[in-house]
Amino acid sequence: MNPLLNSLQTYPFEKLRLLFKDVTPPAHLPHISFGIGEPKHPTPELIRDAVIASLGGLASYPATLGSPALREAIAQWATQRYHLPPLDPVTQVLPVAGSREALFALAQTVIDPKRQTTGNATDEPAIVLCPNPFYQIYEGAALLAGAQPYYVNSDPARNFACDYSAVPADIWARTQLVYVCSPGNPTGAVMTLDDWRELFALSDRYGFVIASDECYSEIYFDEAQPPLGGLEAAHKLGRGFERLVMLSSLSKRSNVPGMRSGFVAGDAEILKQFLLYRTYHGAALSTVYQSASIVAWNDETHVRENRAKYGQKFSTVTPMLAEVLNVRLPDAAFYLWADVSGTGLSDTEFAQRLYADYNVTVLPGSYLARTAQGTNPGRNFVRLALVADVDECTQGAQRIVDFCHALAR
Numbered sequence: 001m002n003p004l005l006n007s008l009q010t011y012p013f014e015k016l017r018l019l020f021k022d023v024t025p026p027a028h029l030p031h032i033s034f035g036i037g038e039p040k041h042p043t044p045e046l047i048r049d050a051v052i053a054s055l056g057g058l059a060s061y062p063a064t065l066g067s068p069a070l071r072e073a074i075a076q077w078a079t080q081r082y083h084l085p086p087l088d089p090v091t092q093v094l095p096v097a098g099s100r101e102a103l104f105a106l107a108q109t110v111i112d113p114k115r116q117t118t119g120n121a122t123d124e125p126a127i128v129l130c131p132n133p134f135y136q137i138y139e140g141a142a143l144l145a146g147a148q149p150y151y152v153n154s155d156p157a158r159n160f161a162c163d164y165s166a167v168p169a170d171i172w173a174r175t176q177l178v179y180v181c182s183p184g185n186p187t188g189a190v191m192t193l194d195d196w197r198e199l200f201a202l203s204d205r206y207g208f209v210i211a212s213d214e215c216y217s218e219i220y221f222d223e224a225q226p227p228l229g230g231l232e233a234a235h236k237l238g239r240g241f242e243r244l245v246m247l248s249s250l251s252k253r254s255n256v257p258g259m260r261s262g263f264v265a266g267d268a269e270i271l272k273q274f275l276l277y278r279t280y281h282g283a284a285l286s287t288v289y290q291s292a293s294i295v296a297w298n299d300e301t302h303v304r305e306n307r308a309k310y311g312q313k314f315s316t317v318t319p320m321l322a323e324v325l326n327v328r329l330p331d332a333a334f335y336l337w338a339d340v341s342g343t344g345l346s347d348t349e350f351a352q353r354l355y356a357d358y359n360v361t362v363l364p365g366s367y368l369a370r371t372a373q374g375t376n377p378g379r380n381f382v383r384l385a386l387v388a389d390v391d392e393c394t395q396g397a398q399r400i401v402d403f404c405h406a407l408a409r
Contacts, residue, residue, distance in 0.1 A: 007143045011136060012367040019352050025359035032396035034384035035361040037185065037335065041255045041309055041389075044302040050292035051259075057287030064284045065275060066095035073297040074263045078248075081217075082232035091268040092241070094275055095290065097283045098260035099215045099249040103179070104141040106245070109277040110209045110270065111176050113146035124148075127171055129178040131162050133186055133369035133378040135213065138179040147176065151372035159331070160187040161195055164202065166373065175208045183216040183227050186368050186383040187337045188330020196233035203243050209270065212246040215262070216333035218253040218303055221311050227332045231266060241266040245274075252334070253303055254296045261285055261293045310334055313386045317397040321384075324404035334386050337365070341380040343407050350382055357406070358399040 016035065025031065065071070071089035078093070079086050087093055096102035113126050128142035132151035142149045150171055154160040162180075178199065182191040203210055212230030220227055230246045249262035264271065278284070285293070296302075314329055318336065321327050326339035340350045347364040354360050365381030386393050 002144075004144050004146065008140055009136070012363060015367045016351070016361070016363060019348060019364070020355055020361075023352060023356045025355055026357070029359040029399070031359050031361070032388070032392055032399065033361040034386065034393075034396060035363050036387075037385040038257055038387060039252055039255045039334075040387045041306060043255050044296075044299075046299060046302065047254060047256055047259075047292050047296050050295040051288055054288045054291035057291060060287050062284040062287045062290065064279045064282075066285060067287070067290050067294075070095050070285075070290045070294050070297075073294045074265070077297045078231070078246075078263075078265055081226070082229045082235070084231055084235050087265060088268070092265055092271065094264045094271050094278075095285050095293070096247075096262050096264055096278075097285050098251065099213065099247040099262040100137055101260070101283055102247050102262060102264050103135075103137050103211065103213060104144075105277060105281055105283065106211055106247075106264070106274060107141035107145040107147070107177055109274045111142075111145035111147050115176070124174060126177075127175040129167070129171075129175055129208075131179065131181055131184065132372055133365060133381075134179070135181060135185050136368075139370075142177070149370075150175070151370045153372055153375065153377045154184075154187060154189070156377075160184065160189040160337075161191070164198055172202060172206045172208075175206055177209050177211060178203070179211050179213060180230070181213040182230070183214075183220070183330070183332035185213075185216065185333065186335050186363075186365065186378075186381075188216075188333040188335050190227040190331040191233070193228060193233055193236060196228070196230065197237060200234065200237065200239060200244075208243065209267075210244045212244070214246050215249040216252055217248060219307060219310050219334050220332040221307075221314065221329065223304070223307070241268075243267060243270070245270055250293060250296050253306070255306060256292075256296065259289045259292065261289050261296075309390070310386065313390050313393045316390060317386060317393050320394075320397045320401055324401050336384040336386065338362075338382050338384060339380060340382055343404055345407070347378070347380050347382050354400065354403050358403050360396050360399050360403075362400075 071093045075087040075089040075093045126147040127150050128147045130138040132153045139149045152162040155163050245266035251257040351364045362382040365378030369376050369378030
């Protein structure tokens with residue numbers, strides 16, 4: 001067996017299962033889960049209809065490159081959404097079977113574990129920088145590519161921005177890939193233009209690739225201020241897309257996580273090599289879902305309606321929870337990142353007792369982070385995914401309020 005598999009850490013939801021293993025929640029309270037970030041809003045009818053109308057495509061092998069019509073639809077969407085010069089749908093866009101699969105496979109494409117670093121030669125492994133807390137696929141992708149993850153802690157005092165200034169020069173010299181997530185999972189923080197300027201300057205100096213995970217980009221609260229994207233930041237700063245790719249998905253935007261439909265866009269040279277890898281990898285998007293994806297990317301009405309639903313939930317739930325926890329409206333995405341230190345419980349104790357007493361699931365923040373530079377930046381936080389309908393989210397929030405009041409008595 002591949003010995004690198006032994007380096008993988010337990011997935012957060014397996015840790016949660018073990019935390020709850022011996023707990024019996026109250027049977028009279030229906031379970032409410034804020035745990036997994038899986039959209040629960042109904043899939044729009046126009047996408048469902050497109051899937052049904054395209055079922056004849058099941059008789060054909062899908063092309064790894066995707067259909068010209070899909071690449072064109074994605075290119076047009078990204079160009080309009082991020083105010084870019086027209087993207088080349090042939091060389092700068094690649095459909096993928098969901099952003100998760102592509103985030104993992106990209107590391108296998110760009111990491112050269114034997115490449116010597118800048119400066120003095122070294123036998124030390126290549127570095128993949130990850131935000132901390134983070135989406136665990138980044139770590140697994142690094143480890144299985146033969147690289148070493150390096151965790152860059154977010155700074156609560158700077159809206160959970162990564163503190164790149166704290167990364168030593170010798171780490172940057174070994175860095176081949178940097179994952180960023182904006183809007184962030186779990187914090188909901190959006191990178192600013194100054195954040196991007198700093199990261200681009202580091203990439204220019206050290207030559208690493210930037211993979212910008214933007215799967216939450218279409219869930220935000222002000223229609224006039226959509227989150228800044230990586231390609232958009234590069235264009236605003238007068239740059240090209242060298243060493244930069246962004247990854248997006250329909251899962252959250254259009255409530256179709258089961259379609260596993262997304263794309264990668266940016267540096268044409270990286271995408272050329274990524275296409276070569278994927279041709280052997282065999283992760284092409286089904287022709288049925290390619291056709292339905294065209295319909296989804298070409299329609300914004302259902303996306304605005306989706307945002308309105310999240311906006312209603314956040315405007316209802318956030319003030320309720322702010323009365324008992326240190327929590328505020330995020331920049332974007334569908335998570336609340338709540339500081340529970342004021343309750344006198346750790347994040348794991350809070351999650352376990354909340355489940356035991358009120359049958360509500362939240363995810364301990366320490367499960368979404370690693371101890372780095374002497375601290376686990378997820379400790380004493382919990383993540384709440386507001387993915388259910390407004391009534392269920394409100395009911396769950398009220399149970400958390402009741403739980404916190406009970407702790408205070």
